[in-house]
Amino acid sequence: MQTSRSEYLERQSLRLHIRRWGNPEAPPLVLLHGWMDVSASFQFVVDALQQDWNVIAPDLRGFGPSGWQGCSYWFPDYLADLEMILDHYFPEQAVPLVGHSLGGVIACLYAGLRPKRVSHLVTLEGFGIAPTTPEMAPDRYRDWLDHQKTTPRMHVYADRAAFVRKLLNNDRRLTPERAAFLAEHLACPAPSGDGLVWNGDPWHKARGAYLYRLDESKAVWRAVEAPTLWVTARDSWIVRDYATRPGDLEARRACFYLLTEAWIEDSDHMLQHDQPEEVARLLEGFCR
DSSP, X not given: OOOOEEEEEXXXXXXXXXXXXXXXXXXXXXXXXXXXXXGGGGHHHHHHOOSOOEEEEEOOTTBTTSOOOSSOOOTHHHHHHHHHHHHHHOTTOOEEEEEETHHHHHHHHHHHHSGGGEEEEEEESOOOOOOOOGGGHHHHHHHHHHHTTSOOOOOOBSSHHHHHHHHHHHOTTOOHXXXXXXXXXXXXXXXXXXXXXXXXXXXXXXXOSSOOOHHHHHHHHTTOOSOEEEEEETTXXXXXXXXXXXXXXXXXXXXXXXXXXXXXXXXXXXXXXXXXXXXXXXXXHHHO
16 A cells, blocks of 8 residues: 655645655646545555556545634635645646546536646546526525534444444445545544544535536536546446436536546446546546
């Protein structure tokens, strides 16, 4: 297993943890994890890489060792955090940008907003969330107001073994060894001191006030200049979800100018855990 090292950057008084693997002089590879996940989630992919890379993988704000806000999150902050990270490590270099799930949503938007900063774009099941309509706004705002009156809480697991069992139940393809490794990073002590909780700010569980505006995302995606690789897991709930909205996924794909698609067999949504060797193969074949 390749050993990672930790560094920290700060934006607006919030510390962001940066996990690094590989030779700093090697070609860059930036990895963005998904919702309720951490940078260490990419460990198995990094271990499967056959070439030398300078891997930069931040823990997004509110997850893992990065700072937690303790209040509602604003999506554009993820974009500003990413820009700060790229300004710090690669100020004059376009880089391959890879994101899983939420990280893929961030990567695709950033690649359209700053097309000259991204040499290759890879989204691992990060295709944007379900479309909304303006008529949903009143209920969303009411829901957000209601959530401001209480502090969200995470489920408490009795011990690390219970947390590992949860990971294994969530993903039947996950091996016990990989689940044990992930539990070291995905779990943290509960605020009460008894048991473990998910290693993320509970405020991520609260709904945001703003609806997802698909048309705005599409407008940004159309500005992407980098070759783009869409990677989908054959058995993912993402596939089943889009199947309920015929034509939606195809319309999103059409926004990207230079698009390549790849499917990963025998994998669910957490494809970096289920088939890390295949993910690594796709990344190296596309990003070199």
